[in-house]
Amino acid sequence: MFRYCEACGCQQCRCFGRAPDGxxxxxxxxxxxxxxxxxxxxxxxxxxxxxxxxxLNFEPSHRPVLDEQYYIQNRDNICVVCGSKESLVRKNVVPHEYR
Known part of the structure; x- marks a missing residue:
């Protein structure tokens, strides 16, 4: 049903969620x-x-504001301290309210 990313072997590194209007x-x-x-x-x-x-088949409760591009920008999957691409652990350091 879904494709695999040939670059790193994971299933589609960059995926998008869309509203009913696209x-x-x-x-x-x-x-x-x-x-x-x-x-x-x-x-x-x-x-x-x-x-x-x-x-989505339903209207979401929240849509990004025009100036709010954080949730749709492309982000590299690297360590923010040393830049390593291996042995990563995901942590939410900055609360969502401040992004």
Missing amino acids: ECLSNCNFKKLQWYVDRGLGTIVSSGDEPLAVQ
Whole structure:
């Protein structure tokens, strides 16, 4: 059903969640989008070599403000201290309210 990323072997490094009207809501991981599809809450809308995109079947409670690009920007998967790409542990250091 989903494609694998040939660069690192993971399932689609860059995935997008979209609103029912097609507006990009967030850059999220594969597992989250698969969760929406498995429960019938979203539909796959990407094709070919495009990054995986799932369009929600319902109106989300929050949409990004025009100046709020944090959730849709491309971020590298590296350590913020040393720049290493291996043995990473994900931590939420900055609360969501301050992003």
